[in-house]
Amino acid sequence: MSKIALVLRELGRSQTSLLHELQALPDRHPDEHEIVHTAHDLAGWAAADLQRLGETAADTGVALRSWPRPAPLRGAVAARAARSVRHRPETGLLLLADLRRxxxxAAGVALDWTLLAQAAQAMRRAALVELAGACSPHAHQTATWARSQLVVVSPQVIAS
Amino acid sequence: MSEPSPRPSSPPSSPSSTPRDRDAIADPWGARCPYAAGETWPARVDVHLADGVREEDVERWVPTASLLHSNGDAMDIAVCDGRVVGVRGRADDRVNRGRLGPKDLYAWQANASADRLTRPLVRDGDRLVETDWNTAMGRVVDRTRTLLREQGPSAIGFYTSGQLFAEEYYSLAAIAHGAIGTNHVDGNTRLCTATAAAALKETFACDGQPGSYGDVDHADVIALFGHNAAETQPVLWMRILDRLAGPTPPRLLCVDPRRTAVARAAVESGGVHLAPLPGTNLALMNGLLHQVIADDRIDHGYVDAHTVGFDELAAGVAEYPPGRVADICGLDAEEIRAAARLLGSAERLLSTVLQGFYQSHQATAAAVQVNNLNLVRGMLGRPGCGILQMNGQPTAENTRECGADGDMAGFRNWNNDAHVAELARHWNLDPLQIPHMAPPTHAMQMFRYVEQGTIRMLWVSATNPAVSMPDLARIRRILGQERLFLVVQDIFPSETARLADVVLPAATWAEKTGCFTNADRTVHLSDKAVDPPGDARADLDILLDFARRMDFRDADGRPFPAWHDAESAFDAWAASTAGRPCDYTGLSHATLRARASGVQWPCNDAHPDGTERLYADGRFWSAPDECESYGRDLVTGAPLEETEYRALNPDAKAVLKAAEFLPPRTAPDDEYPFALVTGRTIHHFHTRTKTGRTPELRDAAPEPWIECSATDARRCGLGDGDLADVRTAQGAVRARVRITETRDGVLFVPFHYGYWDTPAGDRPGDGEPGRAANETVPTDWDPVSKQPLFKIAAAALQRVPDQSGTAAPTAGSEGVR
Known part of the structure; x- marks a missing residue:
């Protein structure tokens, strides 16, 4: 029996988790402007891809579970906490940890898209092939961006 | 209106190669010298001398070029009794053929301003007190040594300018990247020209202006993308006006949300003016490319032979038909088609780009599409077929090529170990001494490190971040921190200098010798004409003095840098460019003095007279081993790795890159219903440190203003000349309203005005709205070029109820323009 439903559900879970991570970053690091702005753009992609995934999965008879975004109150508290330490060098370590996560x-989601693409090819499911082709680059770009930010920021955080 | 138009009462001056001293405030572009396509631009010599001085009184004429924009207008400084008494354009120069703009003609007077810094200052509690060089430099050296011991090079940052000379940038790069080994070196060029460099690196894998001003003489279509040349490069605009006045005039395309002089000329030329909503440039460019491809106005032979990525580009822009783009940009689809037809019908297309693209949303991605446009049309490297990714500042090009702006000297690739090793050989240093684990830190990130407390000493030279950076309340907070050691090297007590721990008085243009390179790669030598005031010293001498006091040494224990004056610094710089695209090896101070009419790099044994156009043979500096950059993701800004680039472009072609339009992150809403654009105007430069001390320029525009459309003014209950507040989430600015032909929903505020000539001195008065446009600008930057976005704030416009205050002299549409 095909396990494609399993792959779709796992992708729904990991893509949602990635979306929430991208949505939380600006709250946690409000003074890291490039993180704030680019994470916002990437979250836009992640949300759109999640929606397409849900629609395509539904067309194939698989209903994806939806996970609510962590309560906004937590976000506001996180932002206030972050602002209170904006002048502290130690916040750099938190940023490294968040970028690493x-x-x-993002790398995990990219792999999940690869799994879906492989299965869709094998099962000749054109809609799923197209979906994976359109969405997987976004996960790759997100992973590459997180890595590049780590490369840029880490020397200063660690050396100072 | 910010764009000046001649007063009807003043008769236009007539063209002549006899020097003429016109009123350049009333008549900013002077008389027309019409010429036809392919002809030489006729000379017209502009001059301005101090009252009572005649040309025959002048003792010496000292060659230089303009300081207060990027055009590089060649001129001679008139010297009399050891003082500068005027300037005269040089008729034989390729850049200006004798012409000078308003800032060129008048701003030299600021050199002799009574409030020049003439003695070093050091902080004593809450005030700055005069001292001698030994004491001031002693403090700088002590703090540098302490920080290097406690934390290492990462504690020290340098934030420089686009207004010093090549010799000074190269020395700064050598001291910072080489001797100290910090990665934190950038210029205020980050605010003006970073996207030009980034766009060229994306397309050609290397910085370097492809085109030439000479392309204006040949083009049949000139497209100005976010480039208000009439105000930012008035002499370049004179050249375009003279073509428009002649037989076979070009047609213009102007992309600008305001009805500027350029926009009006575009319509009059039979061309097109497009006024897209701020933040939608990339969608517009994608739409234009879509239509050009749909109409098959493609030079397939050129594309096949010289580019990679056409299929991806075509697929990318396929999703931007004019109808969809019209909705995004707030334009008519037919306007977009008409513009695409204009571009598609060009036989010789010159495209220019400036801040309207560089300081807006998706800056690099949009500027790259302009490169793509010329490439797919095969219009590059031939007379009239060119790309000018413009600069804003006189020596921005040098900041980039010398590596004082977040690049490595000589357009070397930080991500290529062989390039770093080559630079280390020129400097005779261990390659490990030169940080290259990541791109050099850009200015916006440096300010964040200062905020966070990991950069603990910031050395600011020839720039004024306390007025020029976004979100000034934040910048003042950052620069005002007790724990920061702030060194400011400047010629006036700027808003930034007032926050400093040590102030170093510098010499300026006409008081020191060095080279500068304009936006079309023309190198001019600027010779010392007079002595600097008091104890002020050339920036180069200050930097080399610091190096000697620090006792920096090279790998063989010899003093580093090895050079000791402007000429030896230039020779070292030129030697380090051997084999690089910006090859200066054919130049020296002596050859530049002998050929004062300007030489375009590369200039070497193979091209002893310089090179007018890059890439004339369809060959690029994009081979993986040669290129300056492997490129970046146009959406996230993440750098590509070497292996990816090798796969993408193994054969050294130009790279066509598509990018997806994303909605602007800051968009008007109910609370802030306007899109706020800030910008430069013809009379002023940057934060007015010089132009505000020049009587003609100061009086032409003494106060800031707010431009809006008649419809918006009516809706807000505002009349021309009324006092109003522009408010954003960051802050507010108060100024008088000028009703102009700006697009509805768009406000414009000039960014020049700060506080040095107000009672508070460096910030708004207590509880009062500000005067600096950047009070209102949020902190956001293009992820690729890291250039801050000054043209995309969401703002509210409100009439100030009590209008009893004294009217500013600029009030009203009939005010001084």
Missing amino acids: LHRK
Whole structure:
């Protein structure tokens, strides 16, 4: 029996988790402007891809579960906490940890899209092939971006 | 209106190669010298001398070029009794053929301003007190040594300018990247020209202006993308006006949300003016490319032979038909088609780009599409077929090529170990001494490190971030921190200097010798004409003095840098460019003095007279081993790795890159219903440190203003000349309203005005709205070029109820323009 439903559900879970991670970053690091702005753009992609995934999955008879975004209150508190330490060098370590987690999640999502693409090819499901082709670059770009930010920021955080 | 138009009462001056001293405030572009396509631009010599001085009184004429924009207008400084008494354009120069703009003609007077910094200052509690060089430099050296011991090079940052000379940037790069080994070096060029460099690196894998001003003489279509040349490069605009007045005039395309002089000329020429909503440039460019491809106005032979990526580009822009783009940009689809037809019908297309693209949303991605346009049309490297990714500042090009702006010297690739090793050989340093683990830190990130407390000493030279950066309240907070050691090297007590711990008084243009390179790669030598005031010293001498006091040494224990004056610095710089695209090896101070009419790099044994157009043979500096950059993701800005680039472009072609339009992150809403654009105007430069001290320029525009459309003014209950507040989430500015032909929903505020000539001195008065446009600008930057976005804030416009205050002299549409 095909396990494509399993792959779609796992992708729904990991893509949602990536979206939430991207949405949380600006709250956690409000003074890291490039992180704030680019994460916002990438979250736009992640949300659009999640929606397409849900629609395509539904067309194939698989209903994806939806996970609510962590409560906004937490976001506001996180932002206030972050602003209160904007002048502290130690916040750099938190940023490194968050970027590292983002990279891991985005890389995982990219792999999940690869799994879906492979299965869709094998099962000749054109809609799923097209979906994976359109969405997987975004996960790759997100992972690459997280890595590049780590490369740029880490020397200063660690050396100072 | 910000764009000046001649007063009807003043008769236009007539063209002549006899020097003429016109009123350049009333008549900013002077008399027309019509000429036809392919002809030489006729000379017209502009001059301005101090009252009572005649040309025969002048003792010496000292060659230089303009300081207060990027055009590089060649001129001679008139010297009399050891003072500068005027300037005269040089008729034989390729850049201006004798012409000078308003800032060229008048701003030299600021050199002799009474409030020049003449003695070093050091902080004593809450005030700055005069001292001698030993004391001031002693403090700088002590703090540098302490920080290097406590934290290492990452504690020290340098934020420089686009207004010093090549010799000074190269020395700064050598000291910062080489001797100290910090990665934190950038210029205020980040605010003006970073996207030009980034766009060229994306397309050609290397910086370097492809085109030439000479292309104006040949083009049949000139497209100005976000480039208000009439105000930012008035002499370049004179050249275009003279073509428009002649037989076979070109048609213009102007992309600008305001009805500028350029926009009006575009319509009059039979061309097109497009006024897209701020933040939608990339969608517009994608739409224009879509239509040009749909109409098959493609030079397939050129594309096949010289580019990679056409299929991806075509697929990318396929999703931007004119109808969809019209909705995004707030334009008519037919306007977009008409513009595409204009571009598609050009036989010799010159495209120019400036801040309307560089300081807006998706800056690099949009500027790259302009490169793509010329490439797919096969219009590059021939007379009239060119790309000018413009600069804003006189020596921005040098900041880039010398590596004082977040690049490595000589357009070397930080991500290529062989390039870093080559630079280390020129400097005779261990390659490990030169940081290259990541791109050099850009200015916006440096300010964040200062905020965070990991950069603990910031050395600011010839720039004024306390007025020029976005979100000034934040910048003042950052620069005002007790724990920051702030060194400011400048010629006036700027808003930034007032926050400093040590102020170093510098010499300026006409008081020191060095080279500068304009936006079309023309190198001019600027010779010292007079002595600097008091104890002020050339920036180069200050930097080399610092190096000697620090006792920097090279790998063989010899003093580093090895050079000691402007001429030896130039020779070292030129030697380091051997084999690089910006090859200066054919130049020296002596050859530049002998050929004062300007030489375009590369200039070497193979091209002893310089090179007018890059890429004339369809060959690029994009081979993986030669290129300056492997490129970046146009959406996220993440750098590509070497292996990816090798796969993408193994055969050194130009790279066509598509990019997806994303909605602007800051968009008007109910609370802030306007799109706020800030910008430069013809009379002023940057934060008015010089132009505000020049009587003609100061009086032409003494106060800031707010431009809006008649419809918007009516809706807000505003009349021309009324006092109003522009408010954003960041802050507010108060100024008088000028009703102009700006697009509805768009406000414009000039960015020049700060506080040095107000009672508070460096910030708005307590509880008062500001005067600096950047009070209102949020901190956001293009992820590729890292250039801050000054043209995309969401703002509210409100009448100030109590109008009893004294009217500013600029009030009203009939005010001084």
